Amino acid sequence: MAESAPLDYLIIAPHPDDAEVTAGGTILSLKANGARVGILDLTNGEPTPHGSPEIRRRETDAATAILGVAVRENLGLANRSLTADLESRRSLAIVLRRLRPRILLAPYWEDAHPDHVSASALVEAARFWAKLSKTDMPGEPHYPERIIYYFSVHLRLHVKPSFVVDVTPYHEDKVRALACYRSQFIEGRPTSPRTFLDELRDRARYWGWTIGTSYGEPFLCREEIGLRDLQHLV
Numbered sequence: 057m058a059e060s061a062p063l064d065y066l067i068i069a070p071h072p073d074d075a076e077v078t079a080g081g082t083i084l085s086l087k088a089n090g091a092r093v094g095i096l097d098l099t100n101g102e103p104t105p106h107g108s109p110e111i112r113r114r115e116t117d118a119a120t121a122i123l124g125v126a127v128r129e130n131l132g133l134a135n136r137s138l139t140a141d142l143e144s145r146r147s148l149a150i151v152l153r154r155l156r157p158r159i160l161l162a163p164y165w166e167d168a169h170p171d172h173v174s175a176s177a178l179v180e181a182a183r184f185w186a187k188l189s190k191t192d193m194p195g196e197p198h199y200p201e202r203i204i205y206y207f208s209v210h211l212r213l214h215v216k217p218s219f220v221v222d223v224t225p226y227h228e229d230k231v232r233a234l235a236c237y238r239s240q241f242i243e244g245r246p247t248s249p250r251t252f253l254d255e256l257r258d259r260a261r262y263w264g265w266t267i268g269t270s271y272g273e274p275f276l277c278r279e280e281i282g283l284r285d286l287q288h289l290v
């Protein structure tokens with residue numbers, strides 16, 4: 057498939073590692089089923105206590121190699137200062153017109169981290185802007201059909217998801233991808249159970265339990281979700 061072919065799914069993440077934490081198993085599942093998947097990180101995620109831009113870039117490259125996505129880009133917006141302003145909206149809309157994803161994955165709108173709250177609003181606004189005509193934005197108008205929200209980890213909310221994806225066959229590879237982010241999930245974190253990765257595994261196990269499988273990832277959609285058939289329900 058050509059490098060410029062439209063994406064089926066684009067995961068938009070405030071920081072490198074958010075896509076892996078919240079949707080890593082689903083990304084691997086989509087890939088295994090032949091979908092064309094991309095990730096767009098909005099910022100480089102720095103500064104953090106144990107990271108640097110170079111370390112974060114290396115960690116992201118290693119995780120991306122495990123996920124095997126077709127495209128991973130960074131929009132270069134400001135970490136910690138992410139806002140859904142007009143300039144950021146325009147930058148993101150231009151990328152959407154170029155990558156032409158059918159479905160967007162975005163952070164759930166309620167979060168303790170202001171960057172995640174901003175990212176959620178920014179994706180919604182840019183989705184609409186991407187379809188504008190009579191604009192000086194490059195590229196053809198494009199409107200992603202759906203936004204599916206993933207759940208970030210900064211608030212211990214229990215929001216009822218619209219659906220849970222069975223990621224059991226992909227969970228171990230997801231953990232391998234997460235472990236690439238040493239500066240975020242391993243250094244400075246507890247080294248004996250419960251480690252941060254243990255906690256993430258427990259949460260995936262819980263969501264798997266809700267649908268009767270080993271591991272799951274929850275998602276929410278504001279708009280209705282259509283199914284082509286009922287045969288693939290877990």
Ligand SMILES: [Zn+2]
Binds near residue numbers: 071074169172
């Ligand atoms: Zn984040």
